[in-house]
Amino acid sequence: MKTITVLIPAYNEAPVLPKLFDRLETLGKTIKKYNLEFLFVNDGSRDDTLAIIKQYAQKDERVSYINLTRNFGKEIAMIAGIDHVDSDALVIIDADLQDPPELIPDMIKLWEEGYDDVFARRSSRLGESWFKKFTSQSFYKVLQRSTTIPIQRDTGDFRLLDRRCIDALKRIRESERYTKGFFSWIGFNKKEINYIRDPRAAGETKWNYFKLFNLAIDGIVSFTTAPLRISTILGIAISFFAFFYILIVIARTLFYGVDLAGYPSMMAVILFLGGVQLLSLGIIGEYIGRIFNETKQRPLYLIEEYHATSPVIPEFQDKTTR
Ligand code: UDP
Ligand code: MG
Numbered sequence: 306m307k308t309i310t311v312l313i314p315a316y317n318e319a320p321v322l323p324k325l326f327d328r329l330e331t332l333g334k335t336i337k338k339y340n341l342e343f344l345f346v347n348d349g350s351r352d353d354t355l356a357i358i359k360q361y362a363q364k365d366e367r368v369s370y371i372n373l374t375r376n377f378g379k380e381i382a383m384i385a386g387i388d389h390v391d392s393d394a395l396v397i398i399d400a401d402l403q404d405p406p407e408l409i410p411d412m413i414k415l416w417e418e419g420y421d422d423v424f425a426r427r428s429s430r431l432g433e434s435w436f437k438k439f440t441s442q443s444f445y446k447v448l449q450r451s452t453t454i455p456i457q458r459d460t461g462d463f464r465l466l467d468r469r470c471i472d473a474l475k476r477i478r479e480s481e482r483y484t485k486g487f488f489s490w491i492g493f494n495k496k497e498i499n500y501i502r503d504p505r506a507a508g509e510t511k512w513n514y515f516k517l518f519n520l521a522i523d524g525i526v527s528f529t530t531a532p533l534r535i536s537t538i539l540g541i542a543i544s545f546f547a548f549f550y551i552l553i554v555i556a557r558t559l560f561y562g563v564d565l566a567g568y569p570s571m572m573a574v575i576l577f578l579g580g581v582q583l584l585s586l587g588i589i590g591e592y593i594g595r596i597f598n599e600t601k602q603r604p605l606y607l608i609e610e611y612h613a614t615s616p617v618i619p620e621f622q623d624k625t626t627r
Contacts, residue, residue, distance in 0.1 A: 349376030
């Protein structure tokens with residue numbers, strides 16, 4: 306019998322976990338053709354999340370968990386989980402029930418038809434402001450324009466991945482992770498499935514606009530070097546323009562003599578160029594920072610405790626983590 310692992314990254318999700326277990330258990334009853342496993346990654350929660358997970362792990366041997374040594378963020382929590390999966394398929398799902406587990410049987414059906422990556426696309430986003438919808442839409446647009454890899458819009462991490470995708474993801478060891486981008490990058494046979502994204506069942510979102518803005522920058526910078534190209538093109542265009550402008554200035558001085566007028570235009574040019582230079586430096590800095598972080602070669606995460614009925618020894622994990 307084939308095994309499907311449900312991976313659940315959880316950070317301060319104590320209020321919602323009981324509801325999640327109920328839904329997962331009901332789901333387990335509807336799926337009879339496969340062994341189901343639930344792998345929780347406790348991402349340094351400060352509430353009772355770990356204690357609750359442990360309780361369930363004692364009662365139900367399908368439940369295993371990884372306790373990270375601190376909060377590493379969802380992206381890292383996911384790779385920690387993926388590293389410890391060697392089943393035939395993997396479903397990544399949020400703990401807060403925004404991704405309905407009831408969709409999983411439909412995903413499995415498509416997987417049986419031969420798709421490797423069945424991702425859920427939200428056709429509506431309940432409980433999200435127009436501003437969040439607008440910013441997220443613009444972000445996808447910018448990202449897609451800057452790369453040739455097809456980006457799946459309005460998708461989260463909620464998806465079913467075949468073994469082949471799991472193995473591919475395990476090999477991506479970047480420390481600045483933008484996992485949604487990796488799903489696109491690995492390719493394979495993709496299939497979308499639409500659903501309506503529910504509002505959070507309980508607890509609070511861990512994202513604020515600052516974090517989302519950072520994730521957007523991470524997404525673009527980890528995915529494409531197009532911004533570097535843009536600053537080059539901007540530099541060329543401005544230099545070109547400046548060259549002709551200098552010719553005009555020289556000609557004017559030769560024919561009409563020196564005049565002191567033109568202070569405003571000079572300030573405008575100086576300020577504009579200063580701005581462009583700072584922006585370009587910032588863009589270059591983003592990439593250099595990334596090089597710096599990657600060259601440190603730190604382990605992606607550290608594990609405090611790993612509990613599983615049949616533990617998986619990670620293939621690509623760094624030696625420092627056990
Ligand atoms: N999460 C995590 N580590 C973090 C933040 C979030 O593992 O540092 C988990 C969280 O427990 C949830 C999922 O990532 O299962 C999505 O988080 P959240 O619901 O806060 O994000 P949103 O749905 O608002 O995008
Ligand atoms: Mg959520």
